[in-house]
Amino acid sequence: MGRTQRRNLLNNVMLALTGVCTFLTVAVLFVILGFLLWNGFRSLDWNFFTKLPLSPGETGGGLANAIVGSGITILIAVVIGVPVGFFGGVYLAEFGGKTFPMFVRYTADLLNGVPSIVIGIFAWTVVVVPMHTFSAWAGGFALSLMMIPIGLRSTEQFLRAIPSSMREGSLALGATKTQTIMKVIVPAARQGILTGLILGVARVAGETAPLLFTSLNNQYWSEKLTEPTATLPVMIYKLAISPYDDWHRQAWAAGLVLLGLVLIANIAARWVLARGAAVQRG
């Protein structure tokens, strides 16, 4: 075989291999979706949404308390995390000087990279230890810490993308800086900011590790925010590692619901962003 032929052969083989790599990685997604749809739909029924978990051996229980618990902890996370992320982002984009915003940006990236289990430890030390109880508050606080960096950086990024002519136009009409920000800049960037919010919620909705020893788990309804609270991700974990078939069935159903919500949120975020871009161009 000649040199040219060898080079061409190598070319074709290697390029084909990169195609195989792509196929394999994309195939993983479809395998995951397929398994979850197959096992999830077989297990999903109306009881899942309305009943409490039952003891092993009984069939027909559900995870209603975990669905509500997840909603509550995420709501707490949004209430704490969104203002910090939003106003912090406004500061970085509109008010900040040079040095201090750089520090904030750096620490936000650092916080974003902290392993979720370590976030859980932190929430345990500052909420669970002083309150002497596992609680929805602690879980929500842990999740809010994971939302803040996403909200902060996306708010900043989308505010910065607004052309400075809009700021100058508003200031030239006599508006103050605050009026300019609240009535001109933020509305113009609202799609991007909304996207950041949705992505933040989607990220924390599936987090398990920070909740393991903050909101813990609960077989029953939690009546107060200061009680251990069941959440969907922690339930999936506990049910999946249990030895009971009926609990495994519940885990698949819960996995399907959780993944469905997370993927829908992600696709919705992209859709909002794409529509925003289309509106601005049009």
Added chain:
Amino acid sequence: MAGTAIIAAPPQPAAQKFIKRLRDGDKAAHLITLIFAASVFLVTVFLIFELWIHSSASRGKFGLGFLFTTTWDPNAENFGALPFIYGTVLTSFLALLISVPLAVGAAIFLSELAPPKLSNTCTFLIELLAAVPSVIYGLLAIFTLVPLMRSYVEPFLKKTLGFLPLFKGPAYGFGYLTAGLILAIMTFPFIISISRESLLSVPREQREAALALGATKWESTWQVVVPYARLGIIGSIFLALARALGETMAVTMVIGNDTTIHSSLIAPGYTIAAIIANEFAEATSDIHHDALVELGLVLFLITIILNASAQLLILATTKKGSKRD
């Protein structure tokens, strides 16, 4: 003239007051947003402080030896971190060994060969993989990957490579190799999407020059484009490594929870994140909690160093790309 001036004068202080109030509003807004931005900074500093304080008992009792001893006995209150550090490093290393060739190959295909529409669709699908919660990876791993490893892959490895110490012992399905495999799948999206970005930011001229010199498409890609984007690719691998080291749920569900060190890849083991996840809520003694917090501190330090280096590398390539464009 003077009369009109006197008549016109009264509204002016009011208007000035109004404008002053607005200006003060700007100051207030500045201050409020500053407080929120500063809180991000303070919370992160406080996080490090709390990890340090709450690990004091363990740091005082075991010192640096904590990192190099292998006993983990909560009843005797004797703690050493080595089995967990070993497991964390080993599983992450296995993950990268599997995912780097596949993911970089896919990134090359998506940036160099695939038509833009196919490339964007595939990237979108792969980025969705990054959004799948880790507990769901764990759920799938327990019920699909573990039985597969136990019945087929591990017996096969033992039969063909069993003479190596790496593949000795019974095939449980739970262990370092299974954890590495699920971590590999979880790191695909990070490596692919960032590597693809850095490959795409390589200027066209680089490719054209190589092709004009008679290089084949592969030679131009492998010898010119990939080296040009190497910092970004290495950055993406660092980022993936940081994710893999800190990953908790999926690993906890398949690692097998064994606090001894095994040389065999198919043996059960433990990782830092997994031991914290399993024991933290049940730990009763202070020293047990402190030892777990210290493990968290170790994990935190490793991941922030990796993350910082990854960001510097990625920044370096994107800067280089845009400068020469």
